[in-house]
Amino acid sequence: MFRWYEEAKSIAQRDPAARSPWQVIFQYPGYKALRRHRLAHWFHKKGMHWIARALSERTRHKTGIEIHPGARIGKCLFIDHGMGVVIGETAEIGDYCTIYHGVTLGGTGKEKGKRHPTIGNNVLIGAGAKILGPFTVGDNAKIGANAVVTSEVEPNTTVVGVPGRAVKRGGEKIRQSFELDHIHNPDPVSQEFCRIRNELEQLKKVLMKYENRLNDMRGGLKSPPDCDDDDSNQQA
Known part of the structure; x- marks a missing residue:
């Protein structure tokens, strides 16, 4: 089977909106950008950088998708929607x-050499x-929408937030990228609010406990005798 058709078929299987591989071939900008990148990358490797660029x-x-000719891309990449995607030279x-629109695989400086990330197999980027x-995102990792990741991501890890933080790893089952579900990741801000709320509830219970004890102690104290009444009794 031709590689170009295999990639189109893979995209059609992973995108519920696709009617057939032929629709992917003729109407999907992400697929078109990938096929053209293959050609540009060939010219880049041959030293014909002007043509490649x-x-x-x-x-x-x-297509609205910017892929540097030097970027190395494996088989069956799915760039969904695609507008605003930027993939750097050494990525x-x-x-x-699977990569969604607005994703950037970029560098953090002007140094030469390797300066863009390495993405493993079966990774979903929201x-x-x-x-x-220049770090590695491990196999089967998931990067949540709008996350900013600047350090290595271990395999089978879900990262969300700004800055990116891991919220799933290890024993937890990681959904495969072709499920195309990148909106049900845990929200670290909401989790922090829940933690604070739970702590406040615990503090409230402790305060109520001490308040009840204090009320019991006050109720057990006898009122001091009235000095005026004692003086009147002595005079009588």
Whole structure:
């Protein structure tokens, strides 16, 4: 089977909106950008950088997806919607990954050499996420929408928030990227509010306990005798 058709078929299987692989081939901008990148990358490896860059720029104008010709991309990458996706020169992407619109695989400085992230296999990157720097995102990882990740992500880990923080790892079952469900990740801000609320509830219970004890102690105390009454009795 031709690789171009295999990739289109893989996208059609992972996108519930796709009617067939042929619709992917002719109407999906992410697929078109990927096919054109393959050609631009070939020219880049042959040292024909001007031609490679020209193809990349034309692809960006046509699809809204900017992939540097030097980026290395594995098989069956699914760029869903695609508008605003930026993939840097030294970025590497594994097989069967899913990237949503607005994602940036960028660098953090002007140094030469490796300066963009390496994405493992079967990784899902949610809309608007920013992965910045020369580190690795492990296999089967999930990056939540609008997360900003600047450090290494272990395999089978879910990262959300700004800055990115791991919320699932290890024994927890990680959904595969082709499930296309990147909106049900835990919200670290909501989790923090829940933690604070639970602590306040515990403090409230402790205060009520001490308040009840104090009331019991007050009720057990006898009122002091009235001095005026004692003087009157003595005079009588």
